[in-house]
Structures are given as C-alpha cells and as structure tokens.
Amino acid sequence: MSLAKRLSVLREGARRLTVLLSQMVGTLLRHRVTLDFPFGPPEIAQGYRGRIAIDPDRCRGCSLCVRDCPAFALEIQREDKNVFKLIYHPERCAFCGQCEASCTFGAITQTNEFVRGTSDPGSLQEVLVNRGPEADDARVS
Amino acid sequence: MARTTVPIGPQHPLLKEPVAFQIELEGERVAESSMRMGYVHRGIERLCQERTYVQNLHLVERVCGICSHIHATTFCQTVESLLGLEVPLRAAYIRALLCELERIHSHLLWMGVLARNIGLDTIFMYAWRDREVSLDIMEELSGGRVSHAVNVIGGVRQDIDSEQVQSILERLDALDQQLARLLDVVEHERSLRGRTKGIGRLSLAQARAYCAVGPVARASGLDIDLRRDALRPPYDRLSFEVPTHTDGDVWARTLVRMQEAVVSVQLCRDLLTGMPGGPVSVRAPRRVPPAEAIGRSEAPRGEVFYYVRSDGSDTPARVKIRTPTLPNLVTLPVQLGGVTMADVSVVLSGVDLCIACADR
Amino acid sequence: MIVLLKMLVFPGFAFLFAAALAFDWIDRRMIALWHGRVGPPWYQPLADFVKLLAKEDIVTEGTHSVAAALLPIVSLASVLTASCYIPVGGTVGTSFEGDLIVVLFLLSLPALAYFLAGWVSTGVYSILGGHRSLLQYFSYEVPFLMAVACPAILSGSWSIATIAQAQARTAWHAAMLPVGFALALIGLIGKLKRDPLDIPKAKSEVVAGPLTDFSGRKLALWHLTMNVQTVLGIFLLVNLYFGESRFLDRMPALPVFGLKSVVTLLAMSTASALYARLRIDQLMDLGWRVLSPLALIQILGALWIGG
Numbered sequence: 176m177s178l179a180k181r182l183s184v185l186r187e188g189a190r191r192l193t194v195l196l197s198q199m200v201g202t203l204l205r206h207r208v209t210l211d212f213p214f215g216p217p218e219i220a221q222g223y224r225g226r227i228a229i230d231p232d233r234c235r236g237c238s239l240c241v242r243d244c245p246a247f248a249l250e251i252q253r254e255d256k257n258v259f260k261l262i263y264h265p266e267r268c269a270f271c272g273q274c275e276a277s278c279t280f281g282a283i284t285q286t287n288e289f290v291r292g293t294s295d296p297g298s299l300q301e302v303l304v305n306r307g308p309e310a311d312d313a314r315v316s
Numbered sequence: 317m318a319r320t321t322v323p324i325g326p327q328h329p330l331l332k333e334p335v336a337f338q339i340e341l342e343g344e345r346v347a348e349s350s351m352r353m354g355y356v357h358r359g360i361e362r363l364c365q366e367r368t369y370v371q372n373l374h375l376v377e378r379v380c381g382i383c384s385h386i387h388a389t390t391f392c393q394t395v396e397s398l399l400g401l402e403v404p405l406r407a408a409y410i411r412a413l414l415c416e417l418e419r420i421h422s423h424l425l426w427m428g429v430l431a432r433n434i435g436l437d438t439i440f441m442y443a444w445r446d447r448e449v450s451l452d453i454m455e456e457l458s459g460g461r462v463s464h465a466v467n468v469i470g471g472v473r474q475d476i477d478s479e480q481v482q483s484i485l486e487r488l489d490a491l492d493q494q495l496a497r498l499l500d501v502v503e504h505e506r507s508l509r510g511r512t513k514g515i516g517r518l519s520l521a522q523a524r525a526y527c528a529v530g531p532v533a534r535a536s537g538l539d540i541d542l543r544r545d546a547l548r549p550p551y552d553r554l555s556f557e558v559p560t561h562t563d564g565d566v567w568a569r570t571l572v573r574m575q576e577a578v579v580s581v582q583l584c585r586d587l588l589t590g591m592p593g594g595p596v597s598v599r600a601p602r603r604v605p606p607a608e609a610i611g612r613s614e615a616p617r618g619e620v621f622y623y624v625r626s627d628g629s630d631t632p633a634r635v636k637i638r639t640p641t642l643p644n645l646v647t648l649p650v651q652l653g654g655v656t657m658a659d660v661s662v663v664l665s666g667v668d669l670c671i672a673c674a675d676r
Numbered sequence: 677m678i679v680l681l682k683m684l685v686f687p688g689f690a691f692l693f694a695a696a697l698a699f700d701w702i703d704r705r706m707i708a709l710w711h712g713r714v715g716p717p718w719y720q721p722l723a724d725f726v727k728l729l730a731k732e733d734i735v736t737e738g739t740h741s742v743a744a745a746l747l748p749i750v751s752l753a754s755v756l757t758a759s760c761y762i763p764v765g766g767t768v769g770t771s772f773e774g775d776l777i778v779v780l781f782l783l784s785l786p787a788l789a790y791f792l793a794g795w796v797s798t799g800v801y802s803i804l805g806g807h808r809s810l811l812q813y814f815s816y817e818v819p820f821l822m823a824v825a826c827p828a829i830l831s832g833s834w835s836i837a838t839i840a841q842a843q844a845r846t847a848w849h850a851a852m853l854p855v856g857f858a859l860a861l862i863g864l865i866g867k868l869k870r871d872p873l874d875i876p877k878a879k880s881e882v883v884a885g886p887l888t889d890f891s892g893r894k895l896a897l898w899h900l901t902m903n904v905q906t907v908l909g910i911f912l913l914v915n916l917y918f919g920e921s922r923f924l925d926r927m928p929a930l931p932v933f934g935l936k937s938v939v940t941l942l943a944m945s946t947a948s949a950l951y952a953r954l955r956i957d958q959l960m961d962l963g964w965r966v967l968s969p970l971a972l973i974q975i976l977g978a979l980w981i982g983g
Contacts, residue, residue, distance in 0.1 A: 191506040195438060195950055198497055202712040208445045209713045224459035245374035271374045271465040276473055322800050330880040433880040435871050435953025441711035507872060507952035658955045661880040
C-alpha cells in the first residue's frame with residue numbers, strides 16, 4: 176500500500192473511533208435536556224388532555240357521553256327524566272376526550288388539569304351534574 | 317458439550333415487555349432457543365366485541381403504546397370500508413402526518429434501546445432527546461404524547477392551523493439535522509458496527525419464507541412497503557423512497573430504520589405544505605350494516621392487519637388484529653442460531669419486539 | 677501511632693471512603709454532562725450506600741453462605757491494605773522497595789473474589805459473569821502489568837513513592853512513555869470493569885454478572901470495594917506516570933495531586949461515554965493482538981531510555 180493510502184486508512188480509522196466525540200462536545204455546551212423535577216416545576220403543555228369539566232346548565236342528561244366513554248368513567252344515576260346525577264370517575268378516565276366530542280350540546284370541555292395519584296382511588300369520584308326536582312324547569316328541556 | 321439453559325425473561329433488563337425466551341447454550345454459542353408469549357395478553361379482541369365502535373376506537377389505540385395512532389387509523393379505515401364512507405382528503409393528510417411522526421418516534425426509541433443494550437448509553441440519550449421533538453409536535457397536534465385520540469370514524473377530531481404548521485416545519489428542520497448526525501454515527505462508529513455487523517442474519521429467502529414484515533424484511537432485501545404498495549390517499553400523491561439493504565443483519569436494520577426516519581421527516585414536510593383545505597370529518601352512523609372488511613397499514617414495525625365483521629348493531633361481531641411483531645418473532649430462532657451469548661441481546665433488540673402488540 | 681493515624685484517617689480508610697464516594701459522583705456527573713442530562717446530586721453515592729446497608733440481605737438456597745459473606749470483606753480488606761503503600765500528594769503510609777509488586781497483587785485479589793462470588797452463587801447469570809470476568813482478566817492484566825512495570829524500569833526502583841519522586845528530577849513519565857500511559861489506562865478500565873469493558877456485568881446480557889444474587893450489606897461492600905479500587909487505581913497511575921514535577925513543586929502537593937486524579941477520572945468517564953461495550957472475543961483480540969505487543973515495545977523503549 177502506498178503512503179497516501181496508509182494515511183487515509185489511518186485517518187478513517189481515527190474518524191471511526193471519534194465520530195461521536197464532536198457530538199458529545201456539542202451536547203456538553205448546550206443546555207441540559209432533563210428537568211430538576213421534583214425540585215423544579217413540571218412542564219405541562221397547553222393542549223394537554225387532562226380531566227374534564229362540565230357546564231351543568233348545558234347538560235340535558237341524554238347520556239351519550241356515558242354510552243361513548245371507553246373507560247366507563249361517566250355514570251348516570253337516574254330517578255326520573257329530569258332528576259339525575261352525572262358522576263365522573265377520574266380514576267377510570269383515560270383522558271381521551273371522546274365525551275367532549277360526543278356531547279352534541281357542548282356541555283363537556285377537557286381541561287389540561289393533571290390528575291395526581293392517590294392511594295384511595297375511590298375518593299376521586301365526583302358528582303358533576305346534580306339535577307333535582309327543585310331545579311328550575313325552564314332550564315331543563 | 318454440556319448445555320446451559322439461560323432464561324431471558326419474563327423479567328430481564330434487556331426486555332422492555334415480558335416475554336420468556338429459553339436459550340440453550342453450548343459453550344458460548346446458542347444451540348437452540350424457544351419462546352413463550354402471552355404475559356401481556358389483555359383479551360382486546362374479545363373486549364372489542366362488547367364495546368361499541370366508538371369505544372373500540374380508543375381500545376385498539378391501547379394495543380400498543382408506540383404505534384397507537386396507526387392501530388386506531390387502521391381500525392377506522394376498516395370500519396369506514398364497512399360503512400362505505402370516504403373520509404375528506406384533509407383528514408387523510410392529518411392522519412398520515414401523525415403516522416409519520418409516530419414512525420420517527422418509534423425508530424428513535426428503538427435506536428435508543430439498541431444502543432442501551434450494547435452499552436452505548438450516549439446514543440440512547442441522544443436518540444431519546446431527539447425523539448422529544450417528535451413527541452412535542454404530536455402533543456401539540458393531539459394533546460397527548462403517546463395516546464393521541466385524534467381519530468373519529470369518518471375523519472379526525474382536530475384541525476391544524478397555519479401557525480402550528482409553521483412552527484412544526486421549523487422543528488422538523490432541526491430534527492433533520494439531528495437525524496443526519498445519528499445516521500453518521502450508525503454508519504461509521506467503530507464499536508457500534510463491531511457489535512451489530514454480521515449478527516442475526518436473515519437471508520432474502522428466509523425473510524420470504526417466514527413472511528417477515530417491516531424493516532426486518534427490508535433489511536434483508538425484501539422490498540415491501542404498504543404505504544407505497546397499497547396506494548391509499550394521501551400516499552398515492554406523494555413520492556418517497558423506501559430504503560432497503562441486502563445484508564440482513566442488525567446493522568442493516570439499524571441503517572434501514574434511521575434512513576426511514578429521515579424519509580419520514582421529508583414526508584411530514586410534504587404533508588404539511590401540501591395539505592388541502594376542506595372539512596376534517598364526515599358524519600358516520602352508529603349502527604353498521606352487516607358486512608366484513610379488512611384494513612392494512614404500514615406501522616413502524618411492518619404491516620398491521622385488521623379484520624372487522626359487523627352484524628348490524630353498534631358493536632362489532634369480530635375484530636381480528638394481526639400485528640407486525642408476530643411474523644418477525646417467528647424469525648428469531650433462525651437469527652439466534654449460532655450466535656454467542658453476548659449477541660443474543662443484540663439480536664433481540666434488532667428485531668424491534670413490541671410484545672404488547674404481539675399479545676394484544 | 678502516626679502510622680496508625682495515617683492508615684485510619686489520611687491517606688487511609690476515612691479519606692478513601694470519602695474519596696470513593698466523591699469520585700463516583702464526579703464520574704456519574706461527567707457522564708451525565710456528556711449525555712446532556714443534569715445528573716445526580718452530590719449526596720447520591722452516599723445515599724445509595726446507606727440505602728443498600730438498610731436493605732434485606734438475601735442468600736439464595738444452594739449458595740455457600742459463608743463464602744458469600746467472606747468474599748466482599750476479603751476484597752475490601754485487600755484494597756484497603758493496598759492503600760497503605762500508595763502515596764497521596766506525597767504522603768504515604770509506609771513504603772519499601774518492591775511495594776509496587778505487593779500493591780499490584782493486592783489490587784488483583786478483588787478480581788479473583790469477583791469470580792468466586794459468581795462461582796458460589798447458584799444462578800446461571802452469576803456463573804456466566806464469573807467466566808467472563810476471568811477471561812477478561814487474562815486479556816487486560818498482562819498489558820496492564822507490563823505498562824505499570826515501564827515506569828519502574830525507567831526510574832530503576834520498585835517502590836511507588838520512589839518512582840513518584842524520581843519524576844521530579846527528570847520529567848513526567850507520561851511524557852517519556854505515552855504509549856505506556858495509554859495502555860495502563862486501558863488496563864485500568866478493564867480492571868475496574870467500566871464501560872466499554874464492563875463485560876462481566878453487562879446489564880443487558882448477564883443482568884449483574886457474579887453479583888446478581890447479592891443484596892443488602894454484602895452488595896454495599898462490593899460497591900464500596902469497586903469505588904475504592906477506582907480511587908486507588910487512579911492514584912497508582914497518577915503516581916507512576918504523573919508524579920512530582922519540578923515545575924509544580926512550589927504549589928501545595930495535595931490539590932495538585934487531586935487535580936491530576938480528577939483529570940484522569942474525567943478521561944475514563946469520557947471513554948465510558950464514547951464507546952459501546954466490547955464483546956469478550958473482541959476484547960481478547962484487542963488484548964493479545966494489539967495491547968500486549970505494544971506493551972512489549974514500550975518495555976523495550978523504557979529499557980532503552982533508562983540506559
């Protein structure tokens with residue numbers, strides 16, 4: 176092999192051993208990618224799909240959301256056509272937003288609120304709509 | 317020579333998901349290997365029969381965490397075939413955009429996992445750092461990093477505005493540069509090549525015989541890609557190349573996946589700039605008349621196949637899912653024949669197992 | 677009395693314990709910086725050690741429990757004994773002609789104990805890891821010993837303290853024997869089982885190698901042994917190759933020594949981040965085909981320079 180060829184083989188070999196080094200130096204000089212959580216705040220995006228919120232005035236009790244929820248997180252306890260409770264189980268919720276898409280009256284919105292873990296999942300459930308006989312009839316139709 | 321049985325799994329630092337391999341070693345070489353699956357079987361196909369189509373949309377998305385959107389998309393396409401619906405072109409573009417972003421995210425995840433399993437933690441960190449770019453874009457588009465819930469039967473739920481398009485294009489340029497650097501490392505870095513070249517060979521004839529799919533097949537020379545071959549919109553309007561290789565070893569698969577990620581970035585750009593206007597969904601009835609249909613898509617790991625049979629109600633009669641990891645798993649005993657114990661981890665990483673997909 | 681104080685406090689056990697934790701932290705922080713991460717806080721190695729001490733000590737059925745209990749103690753004792761002869765910034769416990777050989781022997785005992793730990797455990801991963809650790813030992817130890825012998829040949833003495841002081845008259849041995857220093861560094865990486873030569877404890881292949889079945893106090897002692905071995909290996913290399921220098925003799929000895937050690941540690945951390953793990957046959961190839969012939973050439977070079 177000629178000298179030039181030997182040198183190029185050596186150079187290629189040296190390159191192969193250090194190809195990662197330039198990237199590593201570049202990474203060293205940029206800012207860190209990881210966060211100092213839990214000593215620093217977490218970053219939650221704007222459009223993050225979190226727990227749902229209901230506008231009780233708009234809810235008609237049609238229970239489309241209950242039927243469409245893939246995780247069975249919404250439950251309706253009905254005594255009469257206009258007397259019902261809509262219960263939300265965040266511990267079962269998959270945060271998919273299907274309820275928001277299914278509601279034809281626009282009563283459900285999905286917030287970006289993060290549901291924190293708890294050791295008692297049953298305590299998370301809440302009654303989102305409580306339509307009782309004493310409610311104003313004009314609203315419910 | 318005396319044989320040693322080395323169990324890999326169901327719990328092993330090498331595996332991301334539980335699957336049990338029994339490797340019989342003769343000295344340092346693998347003589348035989350066998351496998352047990354089913355540790356993450358959740359009975360999704362059976363559950364699908366008890367839920368409505370709308371609920372199933374979200375259930376099939378959770379077959380796999382990495383290719384979630386493609387499962388949902390393929391299911392939607394199948395149900396839309398049953399209904400005879402044609403989705404608006406804009407919806408097809410948005411679906412394809414998320415599919416390509418998922419492909420990038422999946423290949424970068426896999427690159428990190430392979431690097432970790434051969435001891436090159438630096439590439440693991442770099443690949444996953446670059447994967448964050450695609451995850452952030454997907455979160456902006458859909459609200460979730462891994463589970464997107466963008467599909468509805470008849471289209472997609474959300475639209476993209478021009479501001480989002482601009483910011484995504486800028487980030488795709490940065491991602492392009494990073495992918496070029498990673499590809500440089502894969503092609504030239506000596507220790508990575510030394511660990512992956514020549515390991516886990518699958519010849520073209522074997523790939524055909526075992527019906528391998530995805531990058532495993534393309535790295536052996538089998539030129540199949542459903543995006544190009546099935547000619548569904550919007551891929552029938554886009555031109556892109558499908559990287560293949562002939563060696564059939566883990567290094568070839570690494571090259572193929574990284575090159576595919578580069579092609580996907582270009583595809584994302586083309587989809588964003590060429591997106592037509594119009595509505596993003598059409599109304600779909602809840603009850604599906606009796607029929608049967610199939611849907612196929614190119615997931616990051618290969619061809620994912622759905623069969624849905626409807627019976628006139630709002631729940632399907634049968635949903636059958638064939639995920640790409642299943643045929644690739646069958647090629648493992650061939651690939652593991654005669655490799656050393658150290659290479660077992662490389663081979664298992666190289667075939668990109670998604671056991672959640674395989675077990676459903 | 678003074679010797680007892682030197683053994684227990686400085687440069688003995690207390691100092692080594694603190695230095696082991698500090699070096700572990702520097703190593704992990706440097707690797708994290710190369711990765712682009714923040715890295716663990718300064719108290720992480722101490723927290724890991726204390727946590728391991730508090731954990732349950734499980735001995736699997738069929739393991740030779742007496743051997744399993746003695747092996748970590750024996751290896752820790754041998755590395756701590758070796759510390760008596762290695763100078764730290766000029767201060768040394770005791771020294772005598774030939775203590776380099778004693779130190780090399782004592783620093784090799786943990787390798788044997790590591791293999792035996794795999795042998796007495798019942799899991800298949802332990803035995804595989806033990807086999808690999810012996811194969812690795814034979815690949816790196818020969819070039820390492822030859823590379824460590826070069827400064828001794830050059831300075832004409834087999835006492836570490838004397839070799840370190842001899843460099844004040846001439847120059848750093850690293851400048852005169854650069855190949856020897858590189859080989860000693862590679863050998864040290866193999867001895868400490870660090871990436872890219874952490875083959876016996878490759879997490880994705882043999883889980884944790886010989887130490888797979890150890891937990892609790894025994895594992896804490898094993899980790900402490902490896903960290904102390906790291907510190908002593910670096911100190912040894914710094915003394916042999918970057919000893920005292922007449923250009924730096926006006927500066928305080930201990931900080932200069934500390935700086936040299938930390939720079940060597942950072943070099944090893946960079947090598948960890950830069951390369952993938954070698955396969956055992958690739959390591960044997962490297963050791964016998966490249967490193968050992970280079971070490972032989974370096975010995976001839978040392979003989980020629982030394983006159």
